Amino acid sequence: MSTAVFDRAETKSWRVPSWIGPIAVLAVAYGVMPFIGGAYIFEAILTPFLALSLAAVGLNLLTGYAGQLSLGSAAFMAVGAYAAYNFNLRIHELPLIFSIALGGLSASAIGIAFGLPSLRLRGFYLAVSTLAAQFFVQWALTKFGWFSNNNASGVIDAPPLSILGVSFDDPVGRYLFALTVVTVLTALSYRLVNTQTGHNFIAVRDNELAARVIGIPILKTKLLAFGISSFIIGVAGALWAFAYLRTVEPAGFNLDRSFEILFIIIIGGLASIRGAFFGAALIVVFPLILSRVGSLLLGGHFDSGVLDMSQRIVLGSLIIVFLIAEPDGLTALWDRLTKGFSRTSRQQPQ
Amino acid sequence: MTMIPFLFAPWRPAVSYFGSLRTIARTAVLAISFAIPIAAPAKAAEQYFPLQSYRVGPYAAGGTGFFGGFIDYLNLVNIRDGGVNGVKLTWDECETQYEVERGVECYERQKSHPAIAAWNPLSVGIAYAMIDRIAQDKTPLITINHGRTDSTDGRVFPYVFPLLLNPYSETSGIINYIAGKEGGLDKLRGKKIVVLYHGSPYGKETIPIYELLAQKYGFTVSQIEVPHPGNEQQAQWLTIRREKPDFVVLRGWGVMNPVALKTAQKTGFPVDHIVGNVWSNSEEDVIPAGSAAKGYVAITTQASGAEYPVLQEIIKTVYGAGKGNLDDKKRIGSVYHNLGIVNGILNVEAIRIAQEKFGHRTLTGDEVRWGFEHLRLDEVRVAALGAKGLFHSINVTWDNHEGDGRVTFQQWDGAKWKVVSDWISPDWALLRPIIEKSAAAYAAEHGITPRTAADAETASR
Numbered sequence: 001m002s003t004a005v006f007d008r009a010e011t012k013s014w015r016v017p018s019w020i021g022p023i024a025v026l027a028v029a030y031g032v033m034p035f036i037g038g039a040y041i042f043e044a045i046l047t048p049f050l051a052l053s054l055a056a057v058g059l060n061l062l063t064g065y066a067g068q069l070s071l072g073s074a075a076f077m078a079v080g081a082y083a084a085y086n087f088n089l090r091i092h093e094l095p096l097i098f099s100i101a102l103g104g105l106s107a108s109a110i111g112i113a114f115g116l117p118s119l120r121l122r123g124f125y126l127a128v129s130t131l132a133a134q135f136f137v138q139w140a141l142t143k144f145g146w147f148s149n150n151n152a153s154g155v156i157d158a159p160p161l162s163i164l165g166v167s168f169d170d171p172v173g174r175y176l177f178a179l180t181v182v183t184v185l186t187a188l189s190y191r192l193v194n195t196q197t198g199h200n201f202i203a204v205r206d207n208e209l210a211a212r213v214i215g216i217p218i219l220k221t222k223l224l225a226f227g228i229s230s231f232i233i234g235v236a237g238a239l240w241a242f243a244y245l246r247t248v249e250p251a252g253f254n255l256d257r258s259f260e261i262l263f264i265i266i267i268g269g270l271a272s273i274r275g276a277f278f279g280a281a282l283i284v285v286f287p288l289i290l291s292r293v294g295s296l297l298l299g300g301h302f303d304s305g306v307l308d309m310s311q312r313i314v315l316g317s318l319i320i321v322f323l324i325a326e327p328d329g330l331t332a333l334w335d336r337l338t339k340g341f342s343r344t345s346r347q348q349p350q
Numbered sequence: 351m352t353m354i355p356f357l358f359a360p361w362r363p364a365v366s367y368f369g370s371l372r373t374i375a376r377t378a379v380l381a382i383s384f385a386i387p388i389a390a391p392a393k394a395a396e397q398y399f400p401l402q403s404y405r406v407g408p409y410a411a412g413g414t415g416f417f418g419g420f421i422d423y424l425n426l427v428n429i430r431d432g433g434v435n436g437v438k439l440t441w442d443e444c445e446t447q448y449e450v451e452r453g454v455e456c457y458e459r460q461k462s463h464p465a466i467a468a469w470n471p472l473s474v475g476i477a478y479a480m481i482d483r484i485a486q487d488k489t490p491l492i493t494i495n496h497g498r499t500d501s502t503d504g505r506v507f508p509y510v511f512p513l514l515l516n517p518y519s520e521t522s523g524i525i526n527y528i529a530g531k532e533g534g535l536d537k538l539r540g541k542k543i544v545v546l547y548h549g550s551p552y553g554k555e556t557i558p559i560y561e562l563l564a565q566k567y568g569f570t571v572s573q574i575e576v577p578h579p580g581n582e583q584q585a586q587w588l589t590i591r592r593e594k595p596d597f598v599v600l601r602g603w604g605v606m607n608p609v610a611l612k613t614a615q616k617t618g619f620p621v622d623h624i625v626g627n628v629w630s631n632s633e634e635d636v637i638p639a640g641s642a643a644k645g646y647v648a649i650t651t652q653a654s655g656a657e658y659p660v661l662q663e664i665i666k667t668v669y670g671a672g673k674g675n676l677d678d679k680k681r682i683g684s685v686y687h688n689l690g691i692v693n694g695i696l697n698v699e700a701i702r703i704a705q706e707k708f709g710h711r712t713l714t715g716d717e718v719r720w721g722f723e724h725l726r727l728d729e730v731r732v733a734a735l736g737a738k739g740l741f742h743s744i745n746v747t748w749d750n751h752e753g754d755g756r757v758t759f760q761q762w763d764g765a766k767w768k769v770v771s772d773w774i775s776p777d778w779a780l781l782r783p784i785i786e787k788s789a790a791a792y793a794a795e796h797g798i799t800p801r802t803a804a805d806a807e808t809a810s811r
Contacts, residue, residue, distance in 0.1 A: 154554050251475075295444070
């Protein structure tokens with residue numbers, strides 16, 4: 001696995017500066033998309049894409065950088081969403097953005113609690129213990145009606161999105177809201193992985209014993225990774241609930257969602273912030289494109305069940321092809337396509 | 351340098367710009383292909399049904415039957431009558447797998463189509479997610495036999511219609527049936543009922559009403575959740591065995607139902623003391639359970655069987671023309687198929703009623719809403735539609751979106767369902783204040799001013 005630290009060392013001085021890419025993407029996202037996209041693009045593609053990308057960024061900090069395998073992402077999303085809902089519901093004067101932040105902090109607390117076993121457990125064993133978070137949270141949210149304001153169905157209705165009196169309650173507004181939150185947290189994550197803390201994460205991942213020997217506080221680093229990662233995932237859960245679905249039930253945050261987020265970072269590229277976005281694009285957006293193209297071309301001939309099954313086959317095969325072509329994920333593939341073959345080849349571990 | 355001799359290898363030696371240009375070109379093609387709405391422009395007279403169906407996943411049996419029946423009836427109206435007063439019925443399907451996220455995506459995808467008549471997602475979770483969306487878009491949302499109970503109050507939920515039977519009415523009907531078997535409502539005192547419910551918004555919807563009825567009639571109720579999808583219930587049935595209830599109400603869905611019946615047999619609970627709710631009443635629920643299901647009773651709003659005139663017409667006209675939607679012809683006349691047909695009748699009649707008011711043309715969603723609010727099909731009209739005995743009647747008004755549907759009970763004899771009761775009315779008078787209270791709370795939380803009868807009479811074009 002090539003790490004972010006080495007990636008940076010590879011950068012040659014004559015190349016375009018690395019900040020150009022993100023700035024260009026942001027310029028398009030803020031300056032162009034709101035004017036050309038239709039409601040469908042925002043409501044069904046971009047908003048869920050942003051929410052899951054953010055969750056993947058969070059998991060990538062934990063799994064990709066700090067090397068702690070977690071299957072509890074959906075649980076942390078659920079904690080974020082339900083906590084933000086409850087803060088918003090029960091503290092009337094609290095601005096929504098603070099509710100979301102408090103939701104993230106609640107997820108963070110739960111994340112740290114379930115991160116404690118990581119001090120003793122590694123790899124698959126740790127994954128199994130984070131699985132406990134997955135089941136526990138879903139159970140608690142279902143069992144105690146208080147979390148969903150005693151709604152008979154256990155479904156919560158998201159509050160309207162507005163900040164300082166400015167309403168974001170239309171497709172573009174929700175998209176811009178999600179985009180802003182995602183941009184800020186992604187920028188902070190990017191900053192984080194390039195600080196000493198971020199390097200500590202990588203050190204713990206690559207060789208825990210060596211990291212301990214050179215004086216990195218293992219306990220603190222691991223719990224910090226769990227805390228920060230869960231915070232980001234919790235905020236992503238709040239975005240998923242408030243900006244995308246606008247209603248949410250505990251079953252919406254099941255184990256499948258945890259796996260989905262894990263697959264996003266594996267396919268996108270472990271230990272890469274960009275990878276989270278590439279992976280989310282493949283896992284979230286691509287099936288939609290496939291399904292629309294499929295029903296456009298073949299909708300008249302096959303029923304929707306057959307189409308759906310074929311899409312799964314196509315998607316599954318594509319994922320295998322991508323991973324064979326580039327085990328380091330889409331982000332490495334992208335590097336190769338954009339930077340040219342000869343220079344990036346030196347990075348290949350094979 | 352390692353070369354991976356695979357799909358991407360040919361690109362590599364080329365100058366990188368070509369690679370990226372190609373990528374951009376491909377991305378652009380894909381981007382354009384989904385930017386174009388699926389829909390062709392609306393023809394002169396067409397009324398479109400967006401079907402958020404599910405034909406794969408754990409609930410495919412219900413989805414294929416229901417949407418099959420719905421499509422079969424729409425096809426019948428198109429082939430036999432040339433549409434509703436010349437307005438062709440059209441539809442397309444979007445696969446949801448009963449998942450909320452997919453349902454929302456389908457909603458966003460299909461809503462760009464013009465001339466939408468009504469949404470029929472057949473999923474409580476998806477319906478919940480759509481409530482504020484359809485209110486904004488002013489199109490009706492039909493949740494036949496399920497849905498959010500308080501949406502019965504049309505003053506607060508103008509566009510949501512839990513037609514025929516909302517979950518509370520169903521609960522009341524089941525309790526009345528059990529009381530009938532025990533010899534009267536006063537005989538319920540001291541009895542014990544266990545409700546085994548599906549772990550989903552649908553399953554939980556009736557928890558408070560069972561508690562309330564238990565208090566009112568003096569029986570004890572214990573409600574046990576089966577996590578979705580419900581293919582393992584050993585623990586739940588052992589609990590039931592310990593509690594020794596007089597009756598078990600099965601509020602299941604999909605694979606949970608046959609598993610419940612089989613596990614009941616294994617733990618020795620008598621099957622004729624299990625009463626199924628309206629989503630545990632199909633052939634797909636009992637046939638897989640084999641002998642364990644023999645004697646099982648379930649509530650229904652529509653009879654099963656293919657002997658009704660409308661079914662015969664569908665077999666002759668639609669299946670005869672090779673346009674039938676069910677792959678397995680044996681499922682014609684099954685519970686879900688018949689429910690789909692009843693749903694088709696209600697949707698089409700609402701359009702017909704609205705057309706009499708607004709003209710024989712493509713209607714807006716709001717005009718179809720008016721049609722649903724005047725959907726009065728008495729027994730004479732139901733017989734004229736060829737559905738005598740298939741379902742009883744419906745009487746929807748602007749503030750009662752359920753429409754006083756009647757229920758009946760059917761018993762599985764090992765080969766087919768046999769009706770074992772008359773058409774029973776749930777205790778609407780008891781339920782209405784609870785529904786109004788819940789709706790009022792929703793209105794307050796969402797800043798909705800309840801409509802008046804005058805508001806309901808006008809419809810926007």
